[in-house]
Amino acid sequence: MSTDFYGIFSRLPQEDLLFWERFQKLLAEHLSPIIDNHWNRGTFPHSFIKPLGHFVQEELGAEALVFPPKNPLKWRLMKLELGRVDPSMASFFAVHMGLTMGSISLFGSPEQKALWLPSMLGFEKIGSWALTEPFSGSDVASGLQTEAIQTDDGWLINGHKKWAGNASMADVIVVWAKEPKSKRMLGFLIEPNMNGVDIEKINDKIAKRAMENVNISLNNVLVKEDHRLPNVNHFRDINVQLKAGRIAVAWEALGIAMGAYEAALAYTKSRHQFGRPIASFQLIQDKLVTMLEEVTCMQALLVGLAETERTVDLSSAQASLAKRACARRSRKVCQLAREVLGGNGILLEHGIARLFADIEAVYSYEGTDEINTLIVGRAITGSSSFL
Ligand SMILES: Cc1cc2nc3c(=O)[nH]c(=O)nc-3n(C[C@H](O)[C@H](O)[C@H](O)COP(=O)(O)OP(=O)(O)OC[C@H]3O[C@@H](n4cnc5c(N)ncnc54)[C@H](O)[C@@H]3O)c2cc1C
Incomplete structure (x- = not known):
């Protein structure tokens, strides 16, 4: 399916893995071919809204009207895949579904829910x-x-x-x-x-x-x-949303890192210098292995958390640590991926430059690195260092 050195994802329920595969197909058809052009021009890919809405309606249905979702893993896999293909759409999706629909679902009156949520489910109305x-x-x-x-x-x-x-x-x-x-x-x-x-x-x-x-x-x-x-x-009261958002962003960061690593690996096998593929050089292999190591650590952390979450409600500090760990690692992976592409690493056509830029926003939203550090620091020491 995609990078998974230890077969970590095979621990997830088969039903969720098949769901992920169907979402990958949707993005391959409706998002991958157009996204570089939109990103370059700074325009929104409006043609993606309809297929995305249709997918959410068909696949998640009424379960997506309740926040936090009963099966958050499906949302997380969507965030991972959106991160891998296009982090801009990962944010679009999260703001619409997790934050806006989430707020209406959690805090709205029955009338407000009835007015907004059904049409937002299919992305006919945007939040x-x-x-x-x-x-x-x-x-x-x-x-x-x-x-x-x-x-x-x-x-x-x-x-x-x-x-x-x-x-x-x-x-x-x-x-x-x-x-x-x-x-x-x-x-x-x-x-x-x-x-x-x-x-x-x-x-x-x-x-x-x-x-x-x-x-x-x-x-x-x-x-x-x-x-x-x-x-x-x-x-x-909105902490429940911020907590879910931080875990979701950790999955997005993992997706970005997987996308960057996969593009870098493919490139280094096809790019020849000194008469050999650059993937055969020791210094390049060191960078590729470092990237894989970071990706694998994130996968182990997040799949482990997904298993824990089935029975335990994670704390805010636990969510913060996941976001911090994954955003940091993903940023490092993107940097190494850009490096191994040489000059081509700054061109959109090679699939890394966009991720390299987008991880900077991921690093700073849903709690900056420093703020998530302070949240975890307070939890483990009992002493607040915000001021
Ligand atoms: C692409 C993108 C999309 C976004 N979407 C939304 C959205 O849909 N809705 C919304 O409401 N917001 C959104 N945000 C805002 C986002 O949540 C904020 O950017 C984030 O909370 C950080 O706030 P700030 O940018 O004002 O940074 P600041 O708070 O000004 O921080 C600047 C720096 O100071 C550091 N700092 C601050 N306080 C401390 C401290 N006590 N100790 C040590 N260091 C500290 C920070 O870590 C950071 O490095 C978005 C941001 C981006 C970039």
């Missing part, structure tokens, strides 16, 4: 999720500046958001805001065409260029109470 702000990233739990004030007519929302994935093409955006009086953190379902919502695409990214990230300005946006997610009041 976005806006927590990060221009002046509040890692410290967003305490530093959130967007405010929601209750008035006789509903809630008045003011503030600015940065990075929100998919918002330029979204039908609904989950916007997180603080109520100044009570200090509660509240979530709102904002529609982009509402008065006072201004969305501006971020155009100058060097990573994840095929997905859309935006800046959002919210100027006196007035929404009725029925647009507020009723079951969320504190930052800690």
